[in-house]
Amino acid sequence: MKTIKIGGVPEHFNLAWYLTLKNGEYKAQDINLRWEDYHGGTGQMNKALRKGDIDMAVILTEGIIKDIVEGNPSKIVQIFVQSPLIWGIHVAHDSKFKSIDDLKGKRAAISRYGSGSHLMAYINAENNNWNLDEDLKFEVIQDLEGAVKALTNGDADYFMWEKFTTKPLVDDKIFKCVDYCPTPWPCFVIAVRNEFLESNEEDVKTILDIINNTTIEFKDIPSIDKTIANRYNQKLKDVQEWLSLTEWSQDIINETTVNKVQNELMDLDIMKKRKDYNQIVKILK
CATH class of the missing domain: 3.40.190.10 (Periplasmic binding protein-like II)
Structure with missing residues (x-):
């Protein structure tokens, strides 16, 4: 076999x-x-x-x-x-960030460079007419568990991941979802x-x-x-x-x-x- x-x-x-x-x-x-x-x-x-x-x-x-x-x-x-894929754009539940506009120039948590969370951060930035050189910053967090730690501890400001996978974290008031970004x-x-x-x-x-x-x-x-x-x-x-x-x-x-x-x-x-x-x-x- x-x-x-x-x-x-x-x-x-x-x-x-x-x-x-x-x-x-x-x-x-x-x-x-x-x-x-x-x-x-x-x-x-x-x-x-x-x-x-x-x-x-x-x-x-x-x-x-x-x-x-x-x-x-x-x-x-x-x-x-x-x-x-419908990407949810998440912040920590108690974050001061309330909308996508608040995230301009802030730190995106990404699993790895070249990952979906990295590439979609660019697409989200383009959708919102951000400056791709100045308004995107990244913190590598490896995986979903790393994202929870980074957002909770303030080491990153927002995290993009599939909407329904992260929904339990939103329900448990660990993340707050401020917007969505579907793949084209x-x-x-x-x-x-x-x-x-x-x-x-x-x-x-x-x-x-x-x-x-x-x-x-x-x-x-x-x-x-x-x-x-x-x-x-x-x-x-x-x-x-x-x-x-x-x-x-x-x-x-x-x-x-x-x-x-x-x-x-x-x-x-x-x-x-x-x-x-x-x-x-x-x-x-």
């Missing part, structure tokens, strides 16, 4: 992977798929792909495109979640290391077939809202709202979208060059 390592964030978006693993669907196809949680998000997964610690990743679109352009030897093989493209894609893909393409296609069969019918799974609420410490009404906003995908990311991401990152001056579509995406036949 072939062992294949895949990484992703331990969030509700990836429950379909847990369900298919629990059901033994990969082992039935002679694949020992090993899931690794990456609490540090996209920046941490990019490093793991580069080092060969994982073979595949379920990863933020903008983060992996930037890293592939900058030398990550991987390709995107499919969109995983078609809908945008599909939020999650599946990426595979080139070296692994070249010699294991059929196995990758098998894995995609299995996960796609589950995501197509994900919302129809009986009591899926209650399962998510219990597993991820979410309120049922929040899960139901999230399910209504989230659309999974079984499609290849198209050239227009890849170019849109690259253009945005180039305009924000956080990417210095670009690559052709076929250098970023592998279309599996």
